[in-house]
Amino acid sequence: MNILAKIEEGSYVLLFHTPRKKWLTKVTQDKKLHTHLGIIDISATIGMEYGSAIRTTEGKLVFLIEPTIHDFIMKSERRTQIVYPKDLGYIAARTGLKNGSKVLEVGTGSGALATFMASIVKPDGHIYSFDVNPEFMDIARRNLEKAGMSQYVTLHQHDPHQGVDVRDADIAIVDLGDPWTVLDQVHDALKGSGAFVAICPTMNQIEKTATELKKSGYADIDCVELMIRNIEAREGMTRPSMRMIGHTTYLVFARKVQKLQERVEAEAIAEEEGAEENDEENRDE
Ligand SMILES: C[S@@+](CC[C@H](N)C(=O)[O-])C[C@H]1O[C@@H](n2cnc3c(N)ncnc32)[C@H](O)[C@@H]1O
Structure with missing residues (x-):
């Protein structure tokens, strides 16, 4: 039996006109959304099926789309740089993020990464997220609530430099400078x-x-950068988009292993040797 997804009071709906003109809104009684394409009667969508269409007061067509976690993130309230979906997907694949995962996050920010990870670890997993800025944490709280x-997700206002009371985490993600x-x-x-994952813009x-x-x-240890190129698909003239987001962040991945003094020393020796080689090179110049 095919169960139709109907819009109810309190549901969220993505009002889609074009890829660049779309609005995410909560459906409530007597709500009207004023746009430059005319007014959209939100309360009229109650009882309609997702996927159906309505018109604005100026006769413009708007489809009623059930929002995904991607829509919630892209339409989230932001006061910080966020981790974008292109990076979120790879982080999940690389770390094995799944239902039941226990995750430590350092740097909640606007909660974009926390929202995405929660949507994957639920219902049995949990995100423990730390930040020091109460203003950003309030924004993250609202974004998480909306999605x-x-x-x-448990938000802790605490500086992880003082230590964290999380143990046996499957994954730890750090988004600090x-x-x-x-x-x-x-x-x-x-x-x-x-x-381990670090989000590093530079x-x-x-x-x-x-x-x-x-x-x-x-x-x-593995460092990567991911890029997305949009393709404009039009009959007989399909080509890459002229616009492109040139850079968001680099990602650093690693796995926790036993801390061995010999590795620390080997690194120190390698650094010294490297410095000596550089000195040699400098002398030759
Ligand atoms: C770029 S934002 C994180 C964005 C987040 N990953 C997202 O997708 O929305 C970096 C955050 O780190 C926080 N931060 C800076 N120093 C910190 C510290 N010592 N401990 C915890 N959080 C810190 C900032 O307040 C800021 O909210």
């Missing part, structure tokens, strides 16, 4: 071979993070 993910400063605290929180951040990871009990 229906609050119950799977200086991820290398919390590697020991994250190491304590992760289970053996647990996955090259110097990935360089420093990768260098410190090697000395801090992590292996399988």
Whole structure:
């Protein structure tokens, strides 16, 4: 039997006119949305099926789409840089994020990453997310609430540099300007071979993070950048879009392993040798 998804009072609906003109709104009685395409009578959508269409007061066509987690994230309230869907998907694939995963997040920000991860770890998993800024945490709280993910995320206003009370986490994600400063605290929180991810917008951040990871009990270090190219598909003239988001962030992945003094020393020796080689090179010039 095919059960039709109907819009109810309190549901969210994505009002879709074109890919660049779409609005996410909560359906309530007597609600009207004023747009430059005319007024949309939101209360009239109660009882309609998702996928059906209505018209604005100016006769423009609007489809009623059931929002996905991607829509909630892209339409979220933001005061910080967020992690974008292109990176979210790869993070999930790389770390094995799944229902039941226990996740530590450092740097809640606007809660975009937390919202996405919660939608995957639910109903049996949980996200423990830390931030120091109460204003951003309020925004994250509202975004999580809107997407229906609050119950799977615990927000802590606490600086993880002081340590975190999370243990045996499957995954830890750090989105701070200086991820290398919390590697020991994250190491304590992760289970053996647990996955580590750092969100690093700049090259110097990935360089420093990768260098410190090697000395801090992590292996399988891998740094990547992902790019999305949109294709404009039109009959007889399909080609890549002229617009492109050139850069969002780099991602650093690693796995927690035993902290071995010999690795710390090997790194120190390698660094010294590297410095000596550089000196040699400098002398030759
Ligand atoms: C770029 S935002 C994180 C965005 C988030 N990943 C998202 O997708 O919405 C970085 C956050 O780190 C927080 N932060 C900065 N220093 C911190 C610290 N020492 N401990 C915890 N959070 C910190 C900031 O307040 C900010 O909210």
